[in-house]
Each structure stands twice: as C-alpha cells, then as structure tokens.
Amino acid sequence: MVLFRRFLGDVLRDARMQRGLTLREVSAGARVSLGYISEIERGQKEASSELLASLCAALDMPLSDVLREVSHLVAVEEAAAALTRIPVAARARQVVNSAA
Amino acid sequence: MVLFRRFLGDVLRDARMQRGLTLREVSAGARVSLGYISEIERGQKEASSELLASLCAALDMPLSDVLREVSHLVAVEEAAAALTRIPVAARARQVVNSAA
Numbered sequence: 319m320v321l322f323r324r325f326l327g328d329v330l331r332d333a334r335m336q337r338g339l340t341l342r343e344v345s346a347g348a349r350v351s352l353g354y355i356s357e358i359e360r361g362q363k364e365a366s367s368e369l370l371a372s373l374c375a376a377l378d379m380p381l382s383d384v385l386r387e388v389s390h391l392v393a394v395e396e397a398a399a400a401l402t403r404i405p406v407a408a409r410a411r412q413v414v415n416s417a418a
Numbered sequence: 419m420v421l422f423r424r425f426l427g428d429v430l431r432d433a434r435m436q437r438g439l440t441l442r443e444v445s446a447g448a449r450v451s452l453g454y455i456s457e458i459e460r461g462q463k464e465a466s467s468e469l470l471a472s473l474c475a476a477l478d479m480p481l482s483d484v485l486r487e488v489s490h491l492v493a494v495e496e497a498a499a500a501l502t503r504i505p506v507a508a509r510a511r512q513v514v515n516s517a518a
Contacts, residue, residue: 320481321467366464367421381420382493385485393482 324361325391331359347376424461425491431459447476
C-alpha cells in the first residue's frame with residue numbers, strides 16, 4: 319500500500335535540508351512542536367491540512383510544489399510495484415523486445 | 419490558507435462522478451462509511467493515508483494521479499491568491515505591458 323504520509327515526509331525533509339533549516343527553525347516558523355514535525359518527516363504521523371499549510375509557509379514552498387514532488391515519488395513507487403507484479407518470463411520478453 | 423483536504427475532496431468527487439459511481443459503491447469498495455466519504459469529498463474531514471489508498475483502489479485511480487490533479491488545482495488557487503495581493507495600479511501596468 320502506497321502511503322501518502324511517507325512520501326510527504328520525504329519531500330518536506332528534503333525541502334528543509336535544501337534550505338539549510340533545522341527542525342527547530344521550522345518548528346518555530348510553523349508554530350508546531352519539534353517532535354511532531356520530526357514524526358511527520360519520518361512518515362509516522364499524518365499532517366492536517368492546516369499544519370501542512372503552516373509547514374509550507376515556514377519552508378517558503380508552495381503547497382502545489384510539495385504535492386507535485388510527492389506525486390512524482392508516488393508515481394515511481396507505483397511503477398516499481400507494477401513491475402514486480404509482472405511474471406519473470408514476461409519481464410524478460412519485455413527486456414528482449416525493448417532491446418530489439 | 420490553501421487547504422489540501424478541500425482540493426483532495428474535489429478531485430475524489432470528480433473521479434467518482436467520471437466513473438459513474440455512487441457514494442454507496444465507493445463506500446462498499448473502500449470499506450469506509452458512506453458518511454465519512456461524503457465528508458471527505460466536501461473537504462470537511464481529513465483522510466488518513468490508509469483511507470486515501472483505499473479510496474484510490476476503489477476508484478481504480480493511482481494515488482499519483484490524484485495528487486497531480488490536486489497539485490494543479492492548488493497551483494491555480496495559489497496563482498489567483500497571488501494576483502489579489504498585487505496592488506491595482508501595478509496590476510493595470512502588467513495588463514498594459516503584456517498587451518504592448
């Protein structure tokens with residue numbers, strides 16, 4: 319099962335790191351406890367829509383950008399999951415055909 | 419404040435309507451109460467990641483597609499909000515400049 323919060327956490331953490339911000343700084347900016355943000359980044363807690371908006375503001379990143387990046391990561395995960403559902407012989411034929 | 423659940427609700431309802439499904443059918447498919455799905459579609463309740471995955475499965479729509487559509491709607495909302503923050507005189511100049 320592809321879980322939204324897992325990929326949302328990855329995107330929020332990456333965005334924070336890219337901006338050189340600490341959990342403490344984002345916590346102060348978004349007025350959310352440091353522990354809660356940490357759990358969201360690890361995909362362990364759901365973020366309410368209000369909290370997500372506050373985090374985006376603290377990171378100075380539009381919500382639409384966050385969601386687009388999450389969508390990309392989820393699409394890669396879905397493609398990988400679909401690939402593992404193809405029987406090995408069929409997958410081998412695909413490789414052979416694409417190489418031909 | 420741009421709220422994720424509002425746009426998620428719009429996308430989920432549109433997807434259900436496009437497929438000609440009733441709330442009752444999605445409710446049975448996703449094993450979620452009809453009332454709860456209705457509240458999610460109206461943007462009144464947050465959907466957990468597990469529930470969102472179940473709804474996507476019931477709608478036969480990849481989560482990545484749902485999130486991409488939500489991202490588009492949010493981007494339009496963000497652009498509209500940014501436009502209203504530009505003072506009227508500056509906006510008029512933009513219109514004149516873009517017409518020149």
